[in-house]
Amino acid sequence: MLASLLGGAGIIATVACNDQAAFEAPSQRDPSPASDHMRLAALRRAVEANGFVRAKELAIPVDSRARDVGKLIFASPLMSINGNISCQSCHLDEFGSTDGLPVAVGVGAEGIGATRLASGGQIVPRNVLPFWGRGSKGFDTFFWDGKVGVDRGQLVSQFGTDAPSNDPFVVAVHLPSVELREMVDDTPQVEATLVDESVNSANLLQSKLAQRFAQDPVIGPRLAKAFGTGTDALTFNQVATSLGAFIRDEFKIRPTKLEHFVFDSGPLTKSELAGGILFYGRGKCVACHGGPYFSDMQFHAVAFPQMAFGKNGFGIDYGRYNVTFDPEDRFKFRTPPLFNVSKTAPYSHSGSVATIHDAIVAHFDPLRLMDARKMTVRQRADIYARLGPASREPLPSPLTDEEIGDLVSFLTTLNF
Ligand code: HEC
Ligand code: HEC
The missing domain is CATH 1.10.760 (Cytochrome Bc1 Complex; Chain D, domain 2)
Incomplete structure (x- = not known):
């Protein structure tokens, strides 16, 4: 029902609202404590070298x-x-300061979650940012x-x-x-x-x-x-x-498991360690998700499915281009910061993927999240247009489902 409301018939990534507002940590491949001291030390160094600092260093006092x-x-x-x-x-608090919906519903809407989507309010064609x-x-x-x-x-x-x-x-x-x-x-x-x-x-x-x-x-x-x-x-x-x-x-940044690990020798599980090593290494995540907020605050193209709505109408969103009018900026969006990312499903500017797992897949294998035959000609044309810019980004090479699972575990160490 929701998928058809969103007109995303060809988008097979489970288009869904985050109906379970309460966040449940995904089960880890190996939740036992990591004890490989060389790898732990290497990860600590990589996290620090890429701009991570204690939460208290980021806050600006307010009146x-x-x-x-x-x-x-x-x-x-x-x-x-x-x-x-x-x-x-x-x-909303229960959705990590977002609304749990793919795209926001503004004036005229009632309720929260799926009720809000079905209430007939006006669509704001982007995913709410936390x-x-x-x-x-x-x-x-x-x-x-x-x-x-x-x-x-x-x-x-x-x-x-x-x-x-x-x-x-x-x-x-x-x-x-x-x-x-x-x-x-x-x-x-x-x-x-x-x-x-x-x-x-x-x-x-x-x-x-x-x-x-x-x-x-x-x-x-x-x-x-x-x-x-x-x-x-x-x-x-x-x-x-x-x-x-x-x-x-x-909503200031507060201490996380990662901070405890890096600065106070706190523990990580084996999956979190494996995910961290991938994040800073072969997964190339840090090429864009670096710095104290896990974002370079720059604009990049990742070919996430767009579904029916887009800022530019008819299922198209040119992203950064709308601000700069530079054709090079078409389909680029600000790299999302990753603190509390597991609480803010669904993901991407279009809200088109329901899980972090699929959000990671979108970086290197976006077509896996779509069923081309069920898409309209216009939707396919949009995807062809976006694959070009994405192919020029330093995106990760294919990762296995196990590796993605470890990355998801690592990302939960950024929760607070
Ligand atoms: C109808 C839903 C809706 C309401 C109401 C709403 N927002 Fe948002 N908010 C959004 C969406 C959607 C985005 C992302 C929009 C975009 O980037 O194009 C957003 C983004 C933001 C951002 C940018 C965050 C970032 O990461 O850059 C700020 C700041 C913000 N909202 C503040 C507010 C404030 C303050 C109010 C009340 C005055 C408010 N919002 C009301 C939906 C809403
Ligand atoms: C080339 C820069 C780049 C690289 C490399 C990169 N990302 Fe991203 N990532 C982005 C951008 C840009 C988006 C948002 C795109 C959009 O919404 O259209 C994004 C979105 C995401 C999201 C969804 C966040 C949200 O709030 O919606 C997650 C999770 C994510 N990336 C994790 C990763 C992981 C893990 C890696 C490494 C395997 C990685 N990214 C590598 C640029 C990058």
Whole structure:
């Protein structure tokens, strides 16, 4: 039923919602403790050499008053112009700060999980991104296509030279409330305001939202106190700054089994060790998933199935190209960070694969996840177009199912 809702008839990777919100660790091929000291030491060195640091080195302290009111704003439907959706509608604790769905369902949707998908809300044609580490030290590239980021020291966003803040994370937090279908209805009245999708229309809508928060009997006075101003002087930038403070603090990176292993001589199982050696070695994962967040914060093409929806319509998503208009960037997406990755199924920008196992397969054998004869001509044309860019990436050579299993075990050491 869900597969047909998504129009992904040819996509045989089990298109599914993550209905079991509670995360269960996958069973390991060999859960006995690893004792090969040479390999353990080699892995420790590789992890450190590739930019991994203790969690506490990444956090940026936030103002606690702004954070506390940010928490209320995060859960408040006042953020959507028609009052029926909040940040928390799509970024839920039980799905590791995502929604458990392949693609997000915005304005008009009800409930969570499969119920939300079937509720008739408007589709936002990308998989929800989780919040872990967002806005912490060095994490300043946002969204699947990096539409907010920093280029040679300059902040880049749709706001152009009128960015509401010089903190890229606060700029990113400004966007959902003016994103059509995500939090804004595309009914005629609202669309008339936002139709030109200009900075002016965004400012207009956001000053209305700021007024609402200022008038709210609980949020208004707290916001005013946090910023040392009167409620009548509150701005949307202050609303977004407190929302940012909450997300930054609540979802900061915390100590993991990997941190314990690297810096405190903690244990790993044999499968986790084997997976780690592959991650930094023959699997070539670290070519892109390196650095303190397991992402190079760059853009690469991996030929994940796209299914029916895409940012560019008709099952096509050009990814980074939508931001740079450079043909070389077609089909590239920001390398996803991997903390808590086992809690945020389904995977990829299109949400088209249900398991981490299949997400890894997509890197070297994407056609295994598709049934070409059941795809439409258009879907096949899209896949031909994406195989070219993917073939020019430093992607891994084929891995066996056992090796993939070990990689999945290794990735659970990044959970907290
Ligand atoms: C309708 C569902 C939905 C709602 C509501 C929603 N988001 Fe999101 N969020 C998404 C999706 C989908 C993405 C990925 C979009 C993309 O990259 O194109 C995302 C991405 C993000 C990102 C980027 C994370 C990263 O890794 O770069 C931030 C920050 C964010 N959302 C903040 C918020 C805030 C703050 C709110 C409330 C004001 C909010 N979101 C409301 C669906 C939603
Ligand atoms: C050439 C760069 C590159 C290499 C090498 C690479 N990846 Fe990826 N990986 C990506 C990109 C880019 C995506 C997202 C693509 C998309 O959504 O279209 C991704 C997606 C993923 C995802 C899904 C994450 C999510 O949140 O949706 C997992 C898991 C993953 N990679 C693990 C691995 C593992 C394990 C390896 C090594 C076997 C590896 N990757 C090698 C670039 C790379």
